[in-house]
Amino acid sequence: MRDKISSSPVLSVVSKILFAPIIIFGLYVQFHGDYGPGGGFQAGVIVAAAFILYSMIFGLSKGETLVPIMINRYLMCVGVLLYAGVGIVSILLDGMYLDYNVLSSDPSTGQHIGIILVELGVGITVATVMIALYHSFASFGEINE
Amino acid sequence: MSNSFLIILGIITPLFAALFSYICRYNNNLRDSFGIIGGLVTFLISLKIFHGIQNNEIFQITFFTLFDGVDFTFKVSPLGSIFSLVASSLWILASIYTIGYMRGAGEKNQTRFVIFYSIAIHAALAIAWSGNLLVLFIFYEILTFSTFPLVGHKQNAESQSAGRLYLSILVGTSLIFFLPAIFWIWLETGTLDFQDGGILINQFPAEYLSLLIAMLVFGIGKAAIMPIHRWLPAAMVAPTPVSALLHAVAVVKAGVFSFLVVIVYIVGPEFLLQTKSSDWLVWLACFTIMASSIIAITKDDLKTRLAYSTISQLSYIILGAALASSLALKGASFHIITHALAKITLFFCAGAIYVTAHIKKVSELKGMGFKLPLIFFAYTLGALSIIGVPPFIGSWSKFYLIMGSIEREFIIVAIILGISSLLNIYYLLQPVVIGFTKNSIREVKLTKAPLTVWPPVITGLSCLIFFFYANYFLNNVSGVIVS
Amino acid sequence: MFNIFLDDAAALVVVLPLLISAIIAFMPSKIWPWIISLVTLVLHLVLSLHLLKEISISGLIIYEFGNWEPPWGISFKIDGVNIGLQLLFSIFVLVSTFYSRKIFLSEIDSRDSGKAYSLWLLAIGSLNGIILTNDIFNLFVFLEISALASISLIALGAGQNRKALLAAFNYLIIGAIGATFYVIGVGFAYAMTGTLNMNDLVIQLAQYSDGQLAIFAGMSFMLIGLMVKAAIFPVHIWLPPAYSYAPSAVSTLLAALATKTILYFFVRLLYEVFIIYPSYLSLFLDFVLYPLSLLAIFIGTLIAIYQDDIKKLLAFSSIAQIGYITLAFSLKDHSGITSGFIHIFNHALIKGGLFMAVGYFAILYKDRVTLNSLRGFGYKYPITSFALLICGLSLIGLPLTNGFISKLYLFQALYTNQMYFSIALVAVSSALAVAYFWKIVEQMWFSEIKFKSEKEDAYIYLPIWIITVSIIFFGIYSSPIIEFSNLSADYLISGYQN
């Protein structure tokens, strides 16, 4: 069932064209979150949307070769750990938990570093969780077979 | 041996008896002997404490503080020394009797029976020696729970429902009335210790005293005042040693003892006399006495009949406590001893008749008197003592109770006591009369069970003998109550 | 090195379990997740003890995340009110984690053990967050994390009985409605005051001293939401199936701690924030919480009597016990709050112990434990059965157990408030508790049936006995619990006077 999705050439071409720009846009939102609207949550969803689109058009198994399930799972944890790790590092540097000011000698630079890392963690987690959700729901019917 | 050590030893001896019985559970003779040994040890200790109390020694031990103003403490009061003496001495006889009965009747689970019997005695002793109301309550509950396996011993539907009734009434009333009453006393006075003359006077609002007395008398369900007497006849499904335990040694005695202790050492007789808060209780007790005597007449089952007799006798004690005059209290305290001796005799006899002749009903007793002369002899002694015929010990307590009611100018109460004695004569002596009627209805095959025959004879005779030594006990009681 | 971490103990007690939960999430091993969790929780206990030491010196710790001062940043607050609860929490999760291993092994697929412990730590971390947080929105987040984690854990019980799925789903729907109500309330409060920090909220609310409809509406929404989460009668309907169909270890954790932490926050909200509107507060307490508590006590007990399934029976008894706690909290004075906290402590221990014992029986019996199935267990498994007996006696409230202490102080509180009717009701319902508990004992000891029994497992009965011994210990030497509860009440009441 999973590879029998008959996609029209229009869809597959359009999605192939769109795939990279969506990810680029996601990354833009991701890094723009530092000083403007944007951030990890939104970026994560956008990036995930690219992958989900790909899976929808070309079938689940193709999608899984693109993002293997195991890697996806580890990335979920890595995202959370990145977030929490920043907090732990700031504690190690004698600050409060998630106190970005101590990450660098200059507090303002510290804030930048901290927020980017944390948002990156958030982004990775959100994206991978979204992909995982799609995969597990979409593959539901097949487990019974 | 120091006094405090004596208390600890006395309280834990029954537990050790239970433990050893469990360890030796595969050797029946050894197992059952621990009950007798434990009984002897506790009896000696109780006797020593009893004498110590007479010589104004103090027996007290405190373990730890439970909460503000309430310690986990034991302190022997004169009243308690009497109760412990009764319980421990009767334990010896009951143990001997148990061996005969349980083997004669071929009951199962004898080890469990022996263990919980010992634990029940432990709880009864601890109640007797408890130093404050909360400790008394703790062991009151332990006594309830430890006698539950005994009541439900047969594990059939009947005994199970009886056990449930037993437990639900006793635990239910104690949690609904007794415990809140204890809390109430604590909240008003800040203490729960037993003190001569009571702790409530000048501390407790007099207008609520009636309510408190009601909570106590209904909360102490083991005192079996009507309308919460139902558990006692229901518990008759248990083997007879249990009935003896319930009626004479531990349970109901613990109930009336608790109530008496509360009246004497917590409420204070003087406070009661001043406020007259317990006068209503006098009438309730009278009602219970009459009603249960009348019910007893209608019952054909010997044990049930004796159970209703117990309910009526317990109300004598409650009556004495409610009257609260010194003579009445003396009578009530003494009635614990006299009734224990007499009632255990009667139950021993009922059980012996069941084991040897397999008869439970009064109407089937025809002609049995000739076949079981010793048992009927003992039964007659016990019955006469309960009725209150003079050369028996029971006459003393009845005498004091009547004097007490006259002292408080409750003439009708004195008359009721008289009428109830007449009823006693009828329903207690009827089995004897039937027993010595000739031409028995059916042929009965007798089983030999000598161990069930001799204990009632001993207790029956002691009812007679102690009549002449009554002062020995009375001195101990009167000292406190008069002061 | 270690000192650096100790300084941030307040944050780490929450962050550490969450962090470790991410690490072990997809661990394939069967035993490592358990060991790692155990080590984590030992560290957790060390951190809690450190917090206790700090509190005994300074009396108040406010931990600001990322060094953002309130009202902007999220802050944790540890003071006399919650330090006792924190300690209890730490100890109990350690014991129950120790207990959980064998239970999980036999109740869920062993391949899932990594996931199970991940969720387990997630629930622990977020429940701990509820205890510590000082921010009403942050509370919502923790509330939901803990709810989602525990729902997933409950759903793991589906391997045993598919009804667990329905129970989890109902919990999800009802819980989410409760949480959303709470958020609506937060929205109102935020709209009026512009702050989410609890201390700041009090200050900001003071300017509306006469009170406005919007604030009252917001407060009501928040309280109703929390009542759903804390399973206060009549919005308790999710609780009995959820507790009874969850895997046994999960029921233990949830029954002992989940509702307690939410109740704690509930009372904190009432007496720390809403106290500035005394008329509203007393309206709520007298006419909503008080009658509901009485109903909960009575109806919970009555339903429990007619239950055949032991875990359900215990769950309904929980409803009644929560009623006792809220009854105490509805009294508005020091003695009431003290007795409420005392019962939170004691009931956590009692219910934890009971669920542990019954959970073990479920494993031994390999099916749901009903009254009938317990026949003869008292003889076959004496160690666990005896622990169950003691816990049950404590539930009834007999002296020398900690349940008695709870009852004593509850009576005292009711007496000083002259609520004689409630005293009578509490007395009656505790007597009724005998009825349902004794049914269990009767089956266990007084009816015999021959069956093959296994040897009891020390890994399981050891934690059960730790709880049981502490029940007796705190029944005799009750001052630690009473002092902690007094401290909590002192702090709450003093906040009220300032």
Place this chain on the structure above:
Amino acid sequence: MVGGLFIIITSQNYLKKVVGLAIFQTAVFVFFVSLAKVLDGTAPILTKMENAYSNPLPHVLILTAIVVGVATSALGLALVLQIYRNYETIEEKEIQSLELKSDKLNV
């Protein structure tokens, strides 16, 4: 909001309940966002001009709440799937009758 709640309570279909929950939550999110709106405000971006700008904090809160809501819906849907797998229906009434039957069988 009320509509969502209505769906949750009345509908017999578990899937519809989850949808109702989502609607209910979304309504609350909108309520929050509406709180933040300042009349004539712009997006809260630092510019040279001093502008009235909308309060960004509720948006941040709602972002968190949305994530929670997504997680809730996802979990709810997962549970619905599991229920379907076990019962082969997601209608409340049918499941109840199934359970009644199995209870009777056990007794």
